[in-house]
Amino acid sequence: MKIAVVGTGYVGLVTGTCFAEVGIDVTCIDIDEKKITNLRNGILPIYEPGLEEMVARNVKQGRLHFSTSLAESIKGADVAFIAVGTPPGEDGSADLKYVLAVARGMGENMDNYTVIVTKSTVPVGTAAKVRAEVEGALAKRGASIDFDVASNPEFLKEGAAIDDFLKPDRIVVGVASERAEEVMRRLYKPFLLNGHPIIFMDIPSAEMTKYAANSMLATKISFMNDIANLCEIMGADVNKVRQGIGSDARIGTKFIYPGIGYGGSCFPKDVKALIKTAQENGYQMQVLQAVEGVNEAQKEVLFSKVKKHFGGELAGKKFAIWGLSFKPKTDDMREAPSLVIIEKLLAEGATVSAYDPVAVAEAKHSLGDRITYAKDQFEALVDADALLVVTEWPEFRSPSFEVVGRLLKQKAIFDGRNIYDAAELKELGFTYHCIGVKTDH
Numbered sequence: 001m002k003i004a005v006v007g008t009g010y011v012g013l014v015t016g017t018c019f020a021e022v023g024i025d026v027t028c029i030d031i032d033e034k035k036i037t038n039l040r041n042g043i044l045p046i047y048e049p050g051l052e053e054m055v056a057r058n059v060k061q062g063r064l065h066f067s068t069s070l071a072e073s074i075k076g077a078d079v080a081f082i083a084v085g086t087p088p089g090e091d092g093s094a095d096l097k098y099v100l101a102v103a104r105g106m107g108e109n110m111d112n113y114t115v116i117v118t119k120s121t122v123p124v125g126t127a128a129k130v131r132a133e134v135e136g137a138l139a140k141r142g143a144s145i146d147f148d149v150a151s152n153p154e155f156l157k158e159g160a161a162i163d164d165f166l167k168p169d170r171i172v173v174g175v176a177s178e179r180a181e182e183v184m185r186r187l188y189k190p191f192l193l194n195g196h197p198i199i200f201m202d203i204p205s206a207e208m209t210k211y212a213a214n215s216m217l218a219t220k221i222s223f224m225n226d227i228a229n230l231c232e233i234m235g236a237d238v239n240k241v242r243q244g245i246g247s248d249a250r251i252g253t254k255f256i257y258p259g260i261g262y263g264g265s266c267f268p269k270d271v272k273a274l275i276k277t278a279q280e281n282g283y284q285m286q287v288l289q290a291v292e293g294v295n296e297a298q299k300e301v302l303f304s305k306v307k308k309h310f311g312g313e314l315a316g317k318k319f320a321i322w323g324l325s326f327k328p329k330t331d332d333m334r335e336a337p338s339l340v341i342i343e344k345l346l347a348e349g350a351t352v353s354a355y356d357p358v359a360v361a362e363a364k365h366s367l368g369d370r371i372t373y374a375k376d377q378f379e380a381l382v383d384a385d386a387l388l389v390v391t392e393w394p395e396f397r398s399p400s401f402e403v404v405g406r407l408l409k410q411k412a413i414f415d416g417r418n419i420y421d422a423a424e425l426k427e428l429g430f431t432y433h434c435i436g437v438k439t440d441h
């Protein structure tokens with residue numbers, strides 16, 4: 001089989017590389033020439049564990065190619081994926097201009113039957129728009145080429161993307177013809193051998209499945225953050241409550257960790273887009289509106305604790321921040337809670353010294369030189385008035401608290417991810433604040 005994947009970001013690059021890994025001939029296409037030149041030289045535009053080696057291996061073995069030319073790469077393709085961004089427009093709805101531009105380009109250049117697949121997260125009804133763009137482009141050049149559209153939402157998690165793609169919990173494919181179903185089943189066959197299920201459905205249901213999945217996950221997070229805030233007021237410990245409820249199989253242990261709000265390129269925009277889709281169709285997503293509200297407030301919780309601790313006086317204080325990316329094992333800074341916290345500290349006249357294992361280059365796009373970037377986690381602490389743990393990278397989990405205490409000006413830790421033991425830190429003479437536990441001492 002020969003496939004084209006348009007958009008070489010987190011989703012497109014992982015998708016293309018994983019298909020190449022199982023023996024398929026893949027061309028990854030992007031309009032960003034620098035990205036493609038770098039990829040040809042083995043330089044990746046993103047950090048994703050294990051991806052660099054996998055790209056290099058598949059390029060070497062001649063199965064993975066990079067191009068800026070959709071016109072050339074679409075020719076002869078059995079399947080063409082659209083994996084470009086769908087950022088939120090001004091009103092929160094998904095902006096489809098990149099998706100539809102690619103669809104048009106496909107129609108202008110395809111030369112044989114192709115299944116055109118949206119892998120980008122797109123609202124219900126987008127496949128019909130993609131079909132119309134392709135048909136329009138074909139008609140314009142007087143070509144009559146058979147094609148199908150399909151929806152194949154992606155569920156990979158940044159930081160574990162390769163594993164998620166190669167060993168998926170499920171693959172969801174929306175199709176409107178048997179021919180497209182047959183092609184997609186053949187394409188995914190290598191991933192199904194170990195019992196991973198492929199679920200075929202109609203296209204609108206597949207498009208909705210992605211939004212429902214992300215919205216459910218965002219709901220779990222906001223629900224737990226709401227519970228955490230109440231625990232703190234009432235003198236309960238959310239860490240214990242979490243274990244208590246997670247042991248019920250109907251609830252489960254995953255995704256019920258309180259923290260400083262969800263971020264990233266998916267949950268915030270997908271929740272917004274689903275709320276907007278509903279509104280446009282005369283319906284209110286009341287739960288999701290609350291999920292979004294709780295999340296916005298939660299991003300400020302850690303800052304509020306810091307401000308309260310220092311009696312409202314943050315001007316001239318220095319804060320160490322551990323972790324900038326929106327979650328561990330990625331360099332993705334989109335909608336990262338760290339940005340909200342840092343902006344608030346800077347607005348109060350404080351200074352910030354931050355450390356992140358991989359996200360500094362991305363962070364500089366929004367923070368520039370308004371903060372300093374430490375070369376390791378301990379350098380960030382030097383002369384700081386407190387440490388704020390913002391992203392739970394594994395290397396932050398068990399630091400030498402003796403060293404932390406020595407480097408900090410004041411032994412104060414604000415843990416936005418509940419990774420430390422309150423009793424241990426109290427014993428060591430730290431002031432410790434976390435989420436959903438009354439730890440003020």
Ligand code: NAD
Nearest residue numbers: 007008009010011030031032083084085086098120121154
């Ligand atoms: P991204 O911003 O990392 O990458 C998008 C790429 O598309 C960029 O490299 C951009 O240059 C390229 N592009 C834009 N217009 C183009 C065009 N006309 N032709 C060729 N290339 C073009 O985005 P991403 O994070 O990979 O997300 C892509 C889609 O997948 C979004 O809809 C997103 O919601 C969805 N998704 C993302 C994740 C995730 O974890 N990042 C997970 C599941 C689904």
